[in-house]
Amino acid sequence: AQSVTQLGSHVSVSEGALVLLRCNYSSSVPPYLFWYVQYPNQGLQLLLKYTSAATLVKGINGFEAEFKKSETSFHLTKPSAHMSDAAEYFCAVSVPGRDDKIIFGKGTRLHILP
């Protein structure tokens, strides 16, 4: 079975500082990995995805994530936080070639301090 663990339900960073949201996964087969963002009162939006190509994945809004098989991690980073980045972020995993259902982490709410 697949699972995702996000470390920290709330993370606060200052505007302009590095954003680091941590995600570790568990999967018995090579997974697909995703980061989704949810702005207040809005639906889920795909930030970026790893589908077994390049291990460093670049997404929208300046975010990127690196797949590290040895650490079973897929942490999300952004060099410089912006106020508009305040949202909830979900790490997720799916198993390719099966039912494509996405297993989500519990989410991390990112707060940006002025």
Place this chain on the structure above:
Amino acid sequence: GAGVSQSPSNKVTEKGKDVELRCDPISGHTALYWYRQSLGQGLEFLIYFQGNSAPDKSGLPSDRFSAERTGGSVSTLTIQRTQQEDSAVYLCASSLAPVGSSYNEQFFGPGTRLTVL
């Protein structure tokens, strides 16, 4: 083009009543998924459809939950005899390619917020 739409956007009901939640996927998308987002459980997978068929219903929380899809398009999630623990945001997603065929990005709708009093 239009994205995934869901209706109603908000639903308040009394405990014990039945509710129907509707999902209109992106035109031409063959696969459709339902998820639930609640405070206690986070985001959890409920059921998926490939065409009109739902091969795996094990994610549905109880037998009060059912879902159908007609014409390979619209899907309805029905909750019978609603309970307070059913209060959540119900999200629908659709994807273009058949389930399991290849990387299959899911596009999410805005959700239906269900409140059971």
